[in-house]
Each structure stands twice: as structure tokens, then as C-alpha cells.
Amino acid sequence: MGLSKAFQVLSLLLLTFHTTLVASRPRPEPKSAWLRNSAKRKGFPGYSKREAPSGTDCVDTQLGKLAAPKPNVWAGLTNDETASVTAWLFAQTSLNLTQTENATEWDNTIMLVELMTPNKTDVLAFLEGVVERPPTRYAHVMIDHRADENPYYADILVGPLPLQNGTNGSATWEPLTYPFTKQNNGRVRNLDADDDTLYSDWLYVVSASIKDITLELWNGTCLGLDNDTIDVWGIDPLWQDDGIIRWDTFWNYPTSDFDAETLLPLGLYFMSNVTGRDPSKWSLEGWLYNDVFYPTTDAFRAAFWSPGFERLPPNVEDTWADSDQEGTVPPADKIYPPSLVAPAGSRFRVDVEERYVKWMDFDFYLSFTRDTGLRLFNIRYKGERIIYELGLEEALAHYAGNDPVSSGTSYLDSFYGFGPYAFELVKGFDCPSYATYLNSSFYTAETTHTHLDSICLFEMDAGYPIQRHSTMNYVSSTRNIFFTVRSVSTVGNYDYMFSYQFYMDGSIHIEVRASGYIQSTYYAKNGDYGYHIHDALSGSMHDHVLHYKLDMDVLGTANTMQMTTLVATTETYPWSRGKSRNTMKLQRSFVESEDESKLFWAANGATQFSVVNTDKPNAFGEYRGYRILPSEGTIHSTVQNSSNLVNAANWAGYDLMVTKQKDSEPRSAHPFNSQDVSDPPIDFSKFFDGESLMQEDLVVWFNLGMHHIPHTGDLPNTVFTTAHSGLQIMPLNYLKGDPSRETVNMVRINYKDGVVSEVAEFGQKEPVCALDFQPIEPDLADYKGDVVIRKFPYDPSDWYYETDSIV
């Protein structure tokens, strides 16, 4: 992740549009966003599903309609539920809520209304038919409680749902506490309560105090005016160990429409003590320029205007920072390139209403939340659940630098949320044009925003077979057609592409790639922290750690993590005539308890990890299981005991972690961990309390990621080709053989002396008709962005288009 804008804009959606100032930067809008309804349209259809658009006459009609076997208990609240909860909350005078559009920094507002993810225990009872009715639904609500000298965020539960008439007497609210390790009545302090005042009464005031210098250095100002050419923002999280301290720095605004601001740092930093809610008590603690610290503005000014003071050049936008086509077009590049097509339409089905997907022998449910975006639940393979839950938990981008802003930046992106920034995908570019696209929604500021076509589902040919073998008598080869579910979240400057891929051999590939703009830093004596990549620019070094939850259930919930390690050994055998032999062997062991379950990938990949069920060996006595293997460069955090994070990301320093599943530990991270890093709402290290992991319900937490030392090739954008990380899970002694043998998508050719005696095919149908290529070119002018429906006052027919990004 990596975010271009820190505290002032981070909350554009999360903290809502309660002031024009926040919503305005960098391009001011005169009104709260949801009041602008010039683009209102009628007839927004809610969730849409686009069938593969290519050659409709050619679509094979063998597949019927899919109906989920059970309702999707993770699917989120309906529009009506959200509206009823919102209305109910406003009726609770004890909460003292103000509508976002009218709220000041000293009013309480609703930040989130979302389905409370039901407990696994309750869901399993329903899925397995032990109980007939799905778990009772509750709304998870987050309140931004700012009418207080000590503002806080509060997680509360509202329910049971459905509420009747919006004020049903049976509904209650209570603090949400059981999923958190911090026992504080579901509350965490809010360090951003005064984010408007911070700019108006502090950052712009400080900036104004050196206007002479900003004009001299950069011919610009940062005063909160429309014609400002300079922006100011800084560290995330704030320093919290000695008052609340922030470091900020200046950035040039881009002069074009490109989102290049994070490439335009200016190299002047200042430190502020912003403890408490009274700006008059905040203090300026010093300036840094060219690696020299000045304790006061006077000292800095005096130095600046002294003879011989070294003035450093600004970073200025030009085409180097813009992502449009640039440079000599390579030969043949304008010819239409090879492409992906689906000549017979989709071969998977989606129950759009229930967000239930079935492809070949896999089926699962989709879910989507504000914090982490796309999640998959109850992944079954051949009718047996193998994964109860799979999804991102958190993403850390830990920077370092010789300057305080890079050094102090360790974004925990669920603060911003992956849901709000899972934008509409570009058909034919982000996913094949024939993909099926689904919408996703999130709540903000008394509205539900819907990202149209923000989840794509498609099959494609991998370009290599899944199996082949040749002899002088025959050759056999099997196509590798795999299925992908994908979403992209652009959390500020970075675009994370999350793909879940399913294969005919029963394996699943979990992949993340990163593109978009790097967050760079000013190049001044910081060669120890990055490459010098442009005029005065450093590609600030940083680690991306993408943290996932993988709740596996292999033949039930009683599972064990097996380790099979290849070890070099010297052995003497009955047959070696007394000679010792340098060879290798396997050591098999188990992760026995939470005392030993924070794991690293072994050197040289020597240890294979698998989740097995030791109570259910196969016919040969081997434990049936699923292996977990890093497949594309996974890493964990370089920094140890980070001064920035303290206890806020205690999952970042390992590769693989195993805990016993508990309904009270559904998530390893809380979006507001950054607000109290020493004592965050969820301190993952507290999950490890020595419990046995032998034949228990296990949750595997794993990290993907990249060490990113940006270089010139990251300009203007990082490329997905090399910024990637992935992990596979694959059946291990789980079935009797390779299940890809079940496909008919294979051929065997028997031949001899140049003559083919048999082309064995296995029932693969021919394409139904010729493919008309042109129609699969999507009309990109159909791109829409987000649909917004206001929830309070509620009028589902009164929707409009509007998209909001962090920048």
C-alpha cells in the first residue's frame, strides 16, 4: 500500500464529507459530495452481472441457472437494512449523533454500518444443518465520537436484524468487544478528530509563517487557497510515545490531471506537537532541511537567508511523471495484439443475488467489507469444505529514510479501507473483456457507495499445459484452464491487484501485484535509504507486507499443521557395507502449540508446510491435507520492533502463523490500530497463548509482500510484472490421484514413423460457431465509477454517480 496522502485526506470517505475542506483537497468541491446530484440517473439496478459479451449466438447453453445451496450469510446488509439501522441509530439519543453533512469536529457521526460477520461456530451449525436458520444478523456500526475532550472511535453492535419500523423496541446496541484483544468497551482513541482544524489552524499557519521561503524556493504557497501550488502532509502513524507528534513535509501539486504528487516532494520538514484538542496549545518543534535540524522557525529562517545556504531544487512534474504513452512506439506495437477470448461463453455460474460462485469442482461465496475488500468463504472442492475463510486482513507499507517523514511512515491500509477504493475495473485491460463483472458496496456518510463492475471473474488459458508427456510412441497434453476472481484496490498512490486463482489440479493460487505511483522522498543525503531516481528524488525504500487470513478446514475442523523437512544427513544402511553415505531424508513433525506457531519459510525452501487431518489418513496411512507453498517471492517485514508500529502489526515479522480458531479472534488487525500503536484494539501477539494446535480448528495467517527499493523503472508507475507475490495451496495426499485427469480438455496422439495412428480426444466440444472478434472490444466510454444511494434520509430511487479516491 503506500499512500500518497496522509491524515488530512486519508479519511475522505471513512471520516466522511463533513467539511468542505477535507473533501476539497487537492481539487475543491463546493459541497458535500452526496449533495451534488447533477449526475443522478434513474433505474440503477443494484448488483448487475454481465454475461460474457462475446458472440451471444455462440454461447453454449448447457449450463443452467445457479442457485446457492444456502443463503450467503456473509454477503452484507441490504440497502433496506442499512437504512433501517441508520435511522434507528439517529433515534438513539444516548448516541448523540449528528448527520455527517451537518457535523463539526465536536459532533458524533456514524462512520460505518456493515453486517457483523457471523461467528464461524454459528455459521457451521447452519451450513451443516445442525440448525435450520442462518445466524441472527447484527449490524456492525462504527461511531466517530468527537463530542468529547477525549474523542474516540467506538465499535458497536446493533440488532438483531431486521429492525422493524426503524425503532423496534427489541433492538439494542451494545459495545462490540469480543473480537478485540484490548478490553476498552470497544473504543480506541481518535488522533484525527481535528483533521480540519489541523490544516486551518496549524499546518497552513505554519506554512504561512515561512511563505517567504516557500516562495523563494518553489515559487509557491501552501495556505489552503485555491491557487496554492504546494501541499503539506506527513507521517502515519503519528508518534505517540511522548505526546502526539507529527512530522509534515511539502509536496508540489501535479500540474496535470495525473496523480503524480507522491513523486514531487520538496524536502522541507517540520515537527509539531499536536497533543490535545486545543490548537492554541500545539507547538512547533523544529524544521529539517538538507539533513540539518533547526529547533525554531527563526533559526531556520536565519540560516536560510544566510549567505552560502545550499538551496535544493524542487521536484517538478513533467511527462516523466505521467503514465500516458511516451517515447518511441516499438515496431509492430500498433498491430492488434494477441488476445483472450471465450468463444463459447462462460463455463462457470454465479448466483448474483447470493454472491455464490461455482467453477468446475470448486464453489464458494463472496463477501466484501470496508476494511479489507473482497473475501471468499466456504470454499468447497468436490463438495467438501477446504477453506472456511480466505481474505486480506491488513497491508503494511513500512518506509524508512534519513528524513522524518519517510522514517515515520508505516501505513496500515485498512485504516483507509480496501473496500472504498476497489474501483471499477477496465474491461479488456484489468480483466479479459469476456469476464463476468460484479459490483461491490460500502457505507460512508449516510450513503452506500457501489463500485460498479469492481470484481471480475473469468477463466483463461494459462499459456502452458497443466500436464504433458512425450515418448517415441505418444504425446499427451492437457490444457491448463484456470479460474480467477479479482479485485483491485487503489489505496492512494498504490494499486493492489488481488487475484484468487483456481486450477484443475485442485490448487489455489493467491496472488497480489502492485502498480500505481510510488511514495517517494526528497533526495538529500539519503543514499542509505533508496536509489536516486530523478532530479531530486529518492525511491524511498519500503516493505509491503500483505497479511492474509486462511482458515482451512480439511475434512472437518480438527486439523494439524504438518512440517516435512528435507535435511542433509550422513547415513549407513544395511546395504552400504558399513560405508556412510552423504544423502538426505525427511523429518516429519507438527506445529504442536501456539508457543511454536510463528513460523518462517525455511532456508532453501527445505520445509513443506501442510494442514492435515491426522484422524483421517488415506488408504496408505498418509494424512490427507493441503500444502501451503510460497510461489512467488513472499517476504516479511525487515524492521524489527518498529518504532512506528510498536504493537500495531505484530503479524508483520513472520511468514506464516498458526492459531486456534476462536470466534473471539476473527481478525488479526483493526483499522484503528494506528491510533494507539502501543495498545491497539487488536494486538495479534495476544492470540498466542500456548494452546494446543493438534487436531484443532486452525487458522493460518500468512504474509505476501515485496521489498521495494524503487528505481527509475518505477517512474511513472511501478509495474505489475516484477512487483508481485504469491502463495499456492495444493492438495497433498488429499485425493487418490491428480484430479486434473477429470477434464476432457486434453489430447493424446499416438504416432510412429511420421504417421498418427490415433488422436484421442475425450469429448471436448468444438466451439459452437465462429467468433466475431470485434464485439468483445468493450466500449470503454461505458465506464461509470461509483453509484451512491443515500441512506438517511433513505430514498433508494434517488441515486447518482460519484467516485471518491484518496487523492
Add this chain to the structure above:
Amino acid sequence: MGLSKAFQVLSLLLLTFHTTLVASRPRPEPKSAWLRNSAKRKGFPGYSKREAPSGTDCVDTQLGKLAAPKPNVWAGLTNDETASVTAWLFAQTSLNLTQTENATEWDNTIMLVELMTPNKTDVLAFLEGVVERPPTRYAHVMIDHRADENPYYADILVGPLPLQNGTNGSATWEPLTYPFTKQNNGRVRNLDADDDTLYSDWLYVVSASIKDITLELWNGTCLGLDNDTIDVWGIDPLWQDDGIIRWDTFWNYPTSDFDAETLLPLGLYFMSNVTGRDPSKWSLEGWLYNDVFYPTTDAFRAAFWSPGFERLPPNVEDTWADSDQEGTVPPADKIYPPSLVAPAGSRFRVDVEERYVKWMDFDFYLSFTRDTGLRLFNIRYKGERIIYELGLEEALAHYAGNDPVSSGTSYLDSFYGFGPYAFELVKGFDCPSYATYLNSSFYTAETTHTHLDSICLFEMDAGYPIQRHSTMNYVSSTRNIFFTVRSVSTVGNYDYMFSYQFYMDGSIHIEVRASGYIQSTYYAKNGDYGYHIHDALSGSMHDHVLHYKLDMDVLGTANTMQMTTLVATTETYPWSRGKSRNTMKLQRSFVESEDESKLFWAANGATQFSVVNTDKPNAFGEYRGYRILPSEGTIHSTVQNSSNLVNAANWAGYDLMVTKQKDSEPRSAHPFNSQDVSDPPIDFSKFFDGESLMQEDLVVWFNLGMHHIPHTGDLPNTVFTTAHSGLQIMPLNYLKGDPSRETVNMVRINYKDGVVSEVAEFGQKEPVCALDFQPIEPDLADYKGDVVIRKFPYDPSDWYYETDSIV
């Protein structure tokens, strides 16, 4: 790596068809292969190139014909050259050669006639115009010198070419010695000289001596008869430290056409001392059954027929071992799947004659050798050479087991050669149907075999963009169209798919995947060496180490390997007010000499390796270079100081090795290293003699590979999805920015409030016409296998089809 058949069949092509016995197993043929000419056809066109067959009317004709800027000096000998050298060799009475078809085990034969790869020094002088003419050509010839009590293989050089009239007086031969670390006149002993006698006079004799037991246990015999149902073969390399010792074991023949023998071990082993060439002096040293060693046949027989002797079941073929479709066809699987198409034809060009390829800003030459198959030379990017040579050097498959055959198996596959087994690819399965296919050739037994369509070249859409970024105002996305050159070598049981992929960001991806049959072992008390995967079958643990040469030239040959390491650190800064901060920084260093150039990937991927030119920093003072990064699970050998290999694979235990390029160290491995493992022709460790690596011509040797612990999912075949390894090289501070910005294959969409204000395209042409999908379905009945042209007596018009595999 990984071979199903050991010494008796390993040499089917290499050691030629000099006896019917060798050529016969497992399915006897009455004659030397090249005498069977029933399939003779006229008009074989030599190298063919198939244009993308789809919609010929639609092919964009913008591209002209490609002509290599220089002749391909690595392309191999012409048919006429090979024939002339062969004839010349037979004229040299001092060599005392016999034609393969007439040779006995006591005759000398020609094993190989191939182009001697020219020295880099000489080639560079030619490529860079220092000299006008290409380097003088020589033939590299291998002689199997068996007319001797101490048989040996001899590498010799013949030339200069062209020879005139076949016996030109100016031509000479000399021992080839300069590329080898062993100074032995280009000779290495031949442990396989008596491979026919070994079967007829020993293995079948020993097998006959226990016919009572093989009949009792398996109802079969192993006598060298057509109705044998049992095969026998064993370790590779042989034990060489105390005489020449071999262990052999019995295998059931498959009863079908499938190549399943390596799944059918029978669990009885015997040890033989086969020192010397006189079978009468060979001795049986003992038997092993069910982990019990019997020093004599009598002892084994006595035990076997004793009451209570535990008889173990055989492994028997059935559909579990066959790769055809099996089991319930998944829903929708019969519908024609998504596919890859090239609606406007190819966007790259090939000079077929010179094997020169140009795709976008990359161009390079192809080469193909017996030992290692496909190689790439003089890879240029934007007109500058970045890689002089890239290709496989050797592949190790190191097994282990509680039985002597698994324990003693450490295949070095260049012994068998990757060239002879690079079979014809299956269009539409192994590569897209629209790919361009090239032939490859190798020499064996006075013939040249040509694998038709055994190299494929194609572009495809990766299914994810190379770049994207979203804001609330715009979204941009760039297609990731990449180019692949691929060949597959099936060295016995295993199919290695070698892919070289080129990307628009200037990166190259080197990938290997493994499919085909595992070599398993009998399951008897060997749970420490593999999983029990079928009735009496162990998935024998083994390491695949695929060893590559990467000769990089970054802005010339004076290069340095830079290491940039992310380290955790605690620092105090001018601005940290005396507080220490836990953070990270970069350490930059160089691999200074060959004393420190055997390298491992760092734990947690902390070290980034790059080849830079420190004399040519970029405008910002950073060294321009190419980074080398593992991208998909690379490993090195687990076994340390392997008893099987001794000095034969001293490259296997590291991840990355750097040496100074020398014309005398062109290869790190010799195909006959297995014949004298203590003192092999090329001992890679001797390359490391302390020379400086600072701004020298560097060669990077790296290993891909997999630790393979086969499980039930490897039955019948290992799948390419999870058996993969890869490495990327990518520009690092090499250009001013990301070169993928040069493509027009991108879009930017500006939008607001549901309305698109601009769809920016950049000159990408539309497909020329509708795509008729059917014709791209290749006619698989066109599969041919290999074309053979006899070289002595030479008649290029007298060719025929014949394909030979190890099994």
C-alpha cells in the same frame, strides 16, 4: 533429470543403435532404427516456419521480412558440414572408426558431430565489427572409443570448416581440452562401454538365477525375452570409489501404451561389482528385500522360501497410472474453453535461416545443442546487448531413499542430452495454436534427427495489466502482452518445459516447469524418504536443480555484481531528539572476487543482486544495471557433499554463482561428468580461483529447481502448476523510466459523475477483421515426430520419420 531407464537405455540415441538389444527394450525393433525407412517421405523442407495460421486475411501486413544483422555464429552445422565432417572422420584411419550400425562394444564410433561453440572473445570482435569475418568454424566431435581395455569418450575438434572434398588436407583434428578443468587430453573413461553385455551376460543372468522367485512373487521373468513382463535397471551414476559397483532393481513393464514403468517398482535389489570389461570377473555382491540385506543369492533364496518370509505385493499398472481422462467430468468442462488468439497475426519476426528473432525492442539469436537444447545468444534490448548467452547448463535430479537404487540415483541429464528429447510440441496445448514453430536438430549415429516444430514462439496477454492506476478522476491501464520462446525436453520420465519470456518493461522471465512421470520407489520401510502414495509405492523424495548460465553484458563487458541489502537497524537522527529508532536501511556492496562469489539468496529476500556497470552511472549517479531476482520458488541441492556426485555437480549447492568470463570456461558441466565423479571433465569448483570480479566480464550461474516429495497428486503425472521455478531479470536504474510507457496498448479514461469525458487511446489499431475461430484449431493428425537424415553415407534427399525417446 529424472530418468525412467538407466544405463541400458539411457544411451538409445547417444550411444546409438549399434545393437538390437539396446534399441529393443522395452519394445523390440528388429533393426537399427535408421534402417527402418518405411515412413520415408520426399521433400522434407529443413527448417520450417509456420506463420500464425489464424485468419490469414486478417493478418496485419505492416511487418516486413526480417534479416539478421549478422550471421548466427551459434546456429550449428549445416547438413552438408555434418556430412563432410563425418566422411572426413571415417577417412582418418588413426581414429579406427566403425559405422554405428556395424559396431560392436569393442569398436570406436562417432557419438556427436556438432558445431564447436565459438569463443566469446572471437564472436564479440565480429559482432562489434573489429573483425569482418565470423570466427573460424570447427566441428566438435565426440568419439566413443571402446576398442580398448580402458574405453573412453574423447572430445575432439575438427576443422577448420568447411572441409573440402571431405578429406581436405588442411583439416586436422586435435583433442579438445581447453574448456575442461580436467587435463586428460579431452578424454573421460566410459563406464557404459559394455552396456549390451551388461544385460546379456549379467543382468539377465542374475535375473534368471532367481527366476523361481520372480515367478513366485510377480508371475514374471526378466530374461531379455520378448514376453518378459519385468524390466531391470538401477543407479546412475555408478559407485566409483571401490571398484565399479552398481545396484539394480526390478520394475514391472506397463501393460498399456502409457509410459508408466517408473511407477511400477518391485522392491528387490541386487548389487554387482562390474569393474573391468570381462563379465566373467564381475561379481554379485548381495540382495536387498524389505530392507534386509542378503550377501548371496543362496542366502536370499533360503530366506525367501522359509516359512514366514514376508512377501510384498507388486506395483501393477491400472488406470491410476495412465494419463488419459479418468473420473467424473466436471460440470461445464465439455464446453469449449476460453482460448488464446492472435487476431492480427504475429507481431514479431523471425529470420528462420539465421534463427534470429526480433520482438518489440528485444532481439536475439537461437541456438540448439545436444547437451542442453535451446540457448539464446546476444540478447539485445533497445539495440544494446544485455545478455551474451542464456541457457541451461545441466539438470540434476538427486534422489534419496532407504533402498540403494533411490539412494544411488543422481541423474545429470546432459548425459542423455536435452537436445535429443526436445520433441515436437502439441499445437494449441503445449503452446498457443497461433504460435510460430521452429525445428531443432541433433546428431546421432551418422544421422541428423530433426524435431519438427519443437521450439515455439508466441505472444500472449498475461491476463493482468502491466500497469494501472485509478483516481476519482481517471483510470489508466496498460495491457501486458509478453513474448515467449519455449521448448520441452522429455528426458525419460520427466518433461521439462523451458520458457524464456520477454516483457515490455524490459524484464525477462526464465521459467522451468516439470510434468511427466515421477521416478518412484518401492514402499518398504522408507517413510523417511517419501510419502506412501499407492499400494506399494513411495513417491521417492528428490531435488531438481536446473542449472543455468547467464552471461550478462551491461553496457559492455566490464561489469560488477552489486548487492543491495535491507537491514534492520537502530538509528539516531539529527531530528529524532536523541531518541533511537528501530527502522531499516540499505547496505550496498559488491561481490569483489571469486573468493566470495558462491552465493545464496538471503533469508527473507533481504539482498537484491544486480549486475551493474560502475563505470557508467546514470545522470543521478546510480549504476545502470539489471537486477536478478528469484520469482517462483528457486532452490539448491539439499544434499551436501553427495556420495553419488562427489565433484560432478559442484554448482548444485548454491543459488547464484559469479565467475569471470573466460573462453576456457564456457560450460559449467560436461555430459560425462557422471563417468568419473571424483575427477570429472569439468569440476565447476575449479572456476573459483580468486580472481577479481570488479568491472570484469561476468558470468552468472544460477539454479532453478524444486524439492519434490511426490504425493498422490503426482499420479499419474506431476502437474506444471505447482512444479515450477523461475527467475526474473529486470532493468535496474538502467533507463530513465519504465519503458512499457512506449506501448500504445493502453487506455486512459477520464470520468466524473458517471460520465466519461475522454477515452484516451494511443494509436492501437483495431483488429483487421473478424476472427474466424475454427481455423485456429490445429489439425493434430499432422503431428509427425522427428525427421531423420542419414549423414554417412550422405543423401539429404533420403529422409524419413522416426522419433526416439529414452523409454
